[in-house]
Amino acid sequence: MRHAETVTFGGSALDRAGEVRGDAAALAALQADPAARAIVFWRGKPLIRPERPAALARLPMDHPALAEARGTPILLGREDGAARFAVDLSNWAPEGLDQGQLGAFLDPSEQRHPLLGDDMAFAELRRVMTWLSPRDAELAASGKAILGWHETHGHCARCGEVSEVTQGGWQRQCPACGAPHFPRTDPVVIMLITHGNSVLMGRSPGWPEGMYSLLAGFVEPGETMEAAVRREVFEEAGVEVGAVRYLSSQPWPFPASLMLGCAGEALSRDLTIDPVEIDDALWISREEMMDVFAGTHPRLLPARRGAIAHFLLENWLADTLL
Structure with missing residues (x-):
């Protein structure tokens, strides 16, 4: 493994x-x-x-x-x-x-x-x-x-009839129109965007004071994972991203996402924040992130333990991403 x-x-x-x-x-x-x-x-x-x-x-x-x-x-x-x-x-x-x-x-x-x-x-x-x-x-x-x-998802998305559980719970079948329905999983890219010795962090509205994490967003229909990384980072923080590579994935049942952890190289450090998408974004150096993980940073809290953001940041610090 x-x-x-x-x-x-x-x-x-x-x-x-x-x-x-x-x-x-x-x-x-x-x-x-x-x-x-x-x-x-x-x-x-x-x-x-x-x-x-x-x-x-x-x-x-x-x-x-x-x-x-x-x-x-x-x-x-x-x-x-x-x-x-x-x-x-x-x-x-x-x-x-x-x-x-x-x-x-x-x-x-x-x-x-x-x-x-x-x-x-x-x-x-x-x-x-x-x-x-x-x-x-x-x-x-x-x-x-x-x-x-x-x-x-108790009703058929095609005709509205109450659907029936089949396949041991891993499918629903409509008795009226015959349409099969399968469990939904939403792909979400979460990005370790770096520029030199720093990583891009952001925070969403409603998060606890001081909590920042990696930027993330849903993959849209017809879009590649790499394109989603570049689009989401530019939409949220105004940062253009060059090379993108896949790192790791994590099922995230809150309620039904598959987090696709990616690394991306920023082409600049200039930030233009979309206030509709995020509250704030900033660049954090490795040295500052070490203080964040140690709990000694004066402003920032570490990403939630168990979340892929924490996993990616921890391994970025230790140079053990792969």
Whole structure:
């Protein structure tokens, strides 16, 4: 495995069992296997055992708490020969729920189900992603992303009819017009743009004070990855980019992106910021970035741990990008 693949959510060689998704009898047998386990989510939050070292919880498929599950269990793959299914428990309503924290930039709240032990809680994946092993992180990211897709794609995009879950949860089929629908993944370029000894950083509206990260943007239809890098950097910061190369990718299930980490060489340092796109942009030297990562910079905070921006910057500093 390349070093670039060690990014959070970078994969753990999970057997995704794609060959059985279309076999109803095989799926039923996998679900009935006593060794099968449910990876459980509540409003996109995975069920974990938060005590360090934290771990993703795995419940038997017949656990009483799963009686409240909604929808069809989705086959995530096989682990040690036994199936792992994503199960949505969002129908459950916790007592005394604080709605104000849900969906926040960094939701610190945890929810505990009365039929589960005190050692298990639903937690925001962005907060706990670096606590998990590569296998747990891959299962959590895959389950969150596929359940989120089903939640927002219940109707046929062609005729509006309610569609049906097929292929073990990895497809929806319209019973009226026959159109198949597949899970959505949005490609996003995120750019390590350098000029000499400095890297270009920016911040989006609403971010915590002092938080800066690498520039990023969605790839448009009919556009190459390299062209998207050049377009986004010029649109947001007014910087023209020359050579572009691919570095690493990261699934980012918030809600359904694939981050394409790229390196680009700026042709100048002049900045013209588009205030609609970003709040600010600036050039940071390696020496300053070392202070940022050490937590001693007077103004800037480091990029979020676990995000590909942090991974790329950390490896840029260590000269270990490849």
